[in-house]
Amino acid sequence: MKHVLSVLVENKPGVLSRVTGLISRRGFNIESLSVGPTEDDTKSRVTAVVNADDVAYEQITKQLHKLISVHKITDLTDEGAIERELVLYKVKATPERRNEIIQIADVFRARVVDVGRNSLTIEATGDEAKLQGLEDLMRAYGIRETVRTGKIAMSRSSKE
Secondary structure, eight states: OEEEEEEEEEOSTTHHHHHHHHHHHTTOOEEEEEEEEOSSTTEEEEEEEEEOOHHHHHHHHHHHHHSTTEEEEEEOTTTTOEEEEEEEEEEEOOTTTHHHHHHHHHHTTOEEEEEOSSEEEEEEEEOHHHHHHHHHHHHTTOEEEEEEOOOEEEOOGGGO
16 A cells, blocks of 8 residues: 655754665665655655555554654545645647647646747646646657656645
């Protein structure tokens, strides 16, 4: 089962390495990883998506709690959390097909961020399903390159 793990850690060198090392040493692949500072400059938030059964996941979280640099661990898997990713698609786009591609991007609330002689670069944000839907449609035109961030997530305000 995929687990979305939000870990509040100290904003210091080497902390990310210790967190990811702990997970990978136990034989689990991190499918998605995003790290960034929080509203408090002394802390960072690590959002990781890990594929593990419940027993193994519990073991991972118990081990993470033992790290001094870890302040809080939140499992956002079953919380109905807000989840987003950012993706850039460079799509083959002859002048005759550009309007079609731009219309599809508009439907997905994506935007064109670069125009080349024979390509368009499209930026989109959203959940995994939305981005996969856009990618499926863009494949018909020919995707030259894809760059995707890791998932970021936070609990909804109604959970406070």
